[in-house]
């Protein structure tokens with residue numbers, strides 16, 4: 021998977037069962053909140069907790085499929101890429117997450133593709 | 138045969154071949170691409186040398202209001218982008234069903250696993266001498282329009298045979314191009330299939346004012362000329378000059394190709410409710426088909442068919458086409474005309490008519506048993522969509538009969554009445570107040586992005602996606618911009634894009650099949666998405682809460698954040714806290730407690746709400762449980778200001794203090810609030826009790842309002858302030874507080890069990906009719922008690938203070954971060 025040989029600092033953030041299915045929890049960091057989502061079939065994704073529309077907290081939205089509906093104005097955001105579902109346009113930075121057994125690890129170096137802030 | 142292994146992407150995709158590059162065929166492909174983009178390798182044959190264009194817009198093109206480029210729906214690039222092979226200008230002449238391929242006149246072959254026939258129809262040409270002369274054409278495609286435009290430049294006299302929709306649009310277009318035009322019609326009124334005599338007369342008058350000539354009740358006998366048309370002769374022996382004759386006398390479904398291949402046809406290719414022909418590999422759709430004995434000649438039904446057909450091609454196997462109620466608009470700029478359903482009536486129906494000849498306005502409704510069966514409107518058609526909706530919903534109009542002809546605006550809309558005439562608005566006029574979208578922007582999006590439905594306009598412009606009060610305006614704009622029947626929603630309204638089931642079907646099956654979880658509902662009813670969306674999940678969750686009190690485990694992940702967190706999210710991500718203040722009454726002790734708590738948690742804003750209580754705004758989510766704990770100790774419970782739930786019961790001071798008070802309205806209100814608080818509802822519910830008819834608590838704009846009178850209590854239902862003010866309907870008068878409570882509980886339970894999620898009592902009462910509610914709550918004494926009892930029973934489980942529960946540790950994860958780093 022990790023094609024780049026960049027050294028990644030994985031931070032232990034808790035366990036899968038800490039996050040409700042079809043829900044999210046927030047990790048507080050110095051660069052702002054990161055929302056960690058868990059889908060119905062236990063996939064885990066992390067996005068910056070700021071909607072590309074007007075900054076709504078995505079962690080508070082309804083998770084469905086691999087998407088979250090922003091609580092403020094109902095934009096839908098793809099959890100895997102951070103991109104807004106068309107025709108809306110915008111992107112919330114996404115972060116690598118690793119699941120090992122029940123344990124979750126997060127990297128604070130966001131994936132390529134979206135503006136960092 | 139290509140076999141599909143479930144769950145595994147096959148190496149080679151199945152082959153879908155489409156014959157006909159028109160509106161129905163390509164709409165099906167578009168729908169298919171939306172739901173199963175990778176399922177088929179698609180090949181399209183079109184006899185016309187163009188991409189896919191919007192045939193109904195040929196009329197505005199002829200009239201010079203649009204050009205061909207503006208009416209292309211999908212250009213060549215679209216086919217490329219979607220990996221579709223398109224053969225333009227190629228006519229399929231053979232379908233080989235045994236070996237499953239099709240072949241064109243010039244020998245191109247294509248194999249299929251599934252075939253879709255969408256060959257449309259032929260214009261009917263009257264079998265009279267001279268019908269093959271040069272200058273005699275029909276009005277069907279781009280080639281016809283090109284011919285007409287050329288003729289208009291060179292010639293003077295045009296004769297249009299046929300006074301129906303198409304004929305009149307052709308005549309208007311040719312007139313606009315500068316020709317002198319005579320319309321010849323065999324019947325003695327115009328558009329007899331869509332209009333009654335009165336409306337037809339008004340139409341004829343305004344078309345004459347624009348310079349068109351009419352020969353009604355006139356039958357054409359021959360077209361005369363040497364090589365090119367020169368004259369037209371009628372049965373009575375008279376003749377008129379003509380350089381151009383347009384025949385617009387009807388269409389014939391184009392099914393020869395199918396018939397030749399041995400597919401069963403009658404007056405069209407006969408298809409089932411899944412749009413399959415008698416050969417199940419072969420689908421047919423559009424004007425070439427006959428479904429349940431009916432042929433269609435308008436786009437709205439084709440679009441409904443397309444949805445179902447695509448769904449079936451994608452192997453979802455759900456969705457049935459059940460026929461369409463159609464409506465018509467004439468696309469002649471400046472003439473407003475609308476008709477739908479049965480507009481002539483019979484001995485069982487009655488007519489409601491409004492006519493104002495000097496303003497040129499005419500409205501007729503055909504009504505049977507208080508249901509609208511059809512409508513004809515002329516001059517002012519702004520309410521056409523509304524009548525059409527009432528008709529499709531089979532709404533009982535008994536309660537609005539007196540005002541209905543004056544239109545929806547008359548029923549109350551915060552005084553926006555005249556503003557609703559979208560056609561007259563400037564481009565800069567704001568249509569959607571919530572999202573600040575103006576008319577020009579919406580029209581531009583509709584045209585440029587080729588939007589057809591309300592949903593698409595919402596997605597692209599955000600107009601009408603918030604409070605929804607401008608939905609009617611946006612629909613009118615759609616109708617106005619794209620003409621024809623584009624705007625109409627399908628005649629059954631699915632809950633959301635995840636399913637074809639309606640709210641009512643979902644509710645019924647929940648009871649019938651004893652479904653007890655969101656997932657079970659979605660699985661049993663074959664949801665198209667894995668786990669629904671932010672529209673259907675909260676709805677299903679509420680239906681389950683309502684159906685199985687005490688038994689169903691509330692699915693908090695299917696609730697909107699406000700209800701999940703039991704507080705209102707604010708624009709900066711903080712929350713607001715509004716404790717209950719029973720009946721709007723409080724004490725110095727309570728106020729002190731609130732003051733101390735507000736200080737302790739450094740609440741930036743304290744506001745007296747419009748609901749007679751106190752709002753503490755700007756609280757951090759992490760502080761909520763502790764703050765609730767303190768409020769709980771001071772005797773407060775949640776005010777549910779965040780929920781689709783019982784909100785407030787407003788009261789006035791009543792007879793304890795007021796010199797006019799007739800009853801103790803404050804105590805009545807407090808009792809009602811104690812009885813109803815905590816209950817989840819389809820939408821928010823507000824109550825009020827006023828001590829006398831001066832009505833200081835504004836009971837007549839509440840969902841359930843009580844007005845005290847000397848002899849007891851008047852009960853009012855279905856009101857609200859807000860987006861669209863609606864005053865309540867009077868339900869009945871009762872004598873005692875116990876009765877007030879019983880009627881209130883019964884009314885609320887009926888609403889909970891019957892309304893669609895997110896439908897407030899006001900639109901609900903309008904949809905089901907006050908009569909229905911009176912029957913259940915007032916007339917049927919035993920039934921009322923049963924309803925009230927069901928409400929009280931479910932309240933045992935609902936009246937647990939969610940704030941205290943969370944202060945005591947429930948759902949702690951909701952209020953704390955997973956981790957703080959660095």
Ligand code: SRM
Nearest residue numbers: 705713744745746747748749750778857858859860861897
């Ligand atoms: C706080 C308050 C304004 C105030 O400071 O006075 C308020 C605040 C909000 N109202 Fe309201 N409404 C408040 C009284 C009203 C009233 C007045 C009343 O109840 O007498 C009305 C008109 C009466 C009515 O509902 O019929 C009112 C009609 C609305 C509407 C339009 C409802 C409609 O059916 O048209 C909305 C939008 C909605 O619900 O979809 C709305 C929505 C909202 C929301 C929930 C908007 C939102 O989604 O965030 C606001 C939440 C603010 C918050 O975080 O607390 N609010 N809102 C009032 C709280 C009352 C309470 O004690 O619970």
Ligand SMILES: Cc1cc2nc3c(=O)[nH]c(=O)nc-3n(C[C@H](O)[C@H](O)[C@H](O)COP(=O)(O)OP(=O)(O)OC[C@H]3O[C@@H](n4cnc5c(N)ncnc54)[C@H](O)[C@@H]3O)c2cc1C
Nearest residue numbers: 157159160161184192193229256257423424434435436621
């Ligand atoms: C001028 C005009 C105005 C109209 N206005 C309205 C309106 O306001 N509202 C409304 O609802 N409806 C209107 N209609 C009707 C509407 O356009 C039709 O109902 C709709 O286009 C039918 O769609 P279809 O796909 O069945 O047929 P079409 O759109 O006609 O498509 C069929 C296509 O198949 C092609 N084809 C046929 N046989 C073959 C073959 N063997 N091989 C390859 N290709 C083949 C044809 O060339 C054609 O392009 C109007 C129609 C016209 C002509």
Ligand code: SF4
Nearest residue numbers: 571604746747859860
């Ligand atoms: S409180 Fe009500 S009126 Fe005020 S901005 Fe919010 S929704 Fe609009």
Ligand code: FES
Nearest residue numbers: 071074076090093
């Ligand atoms: S802030 Fe997310 S939709 Fe507006």
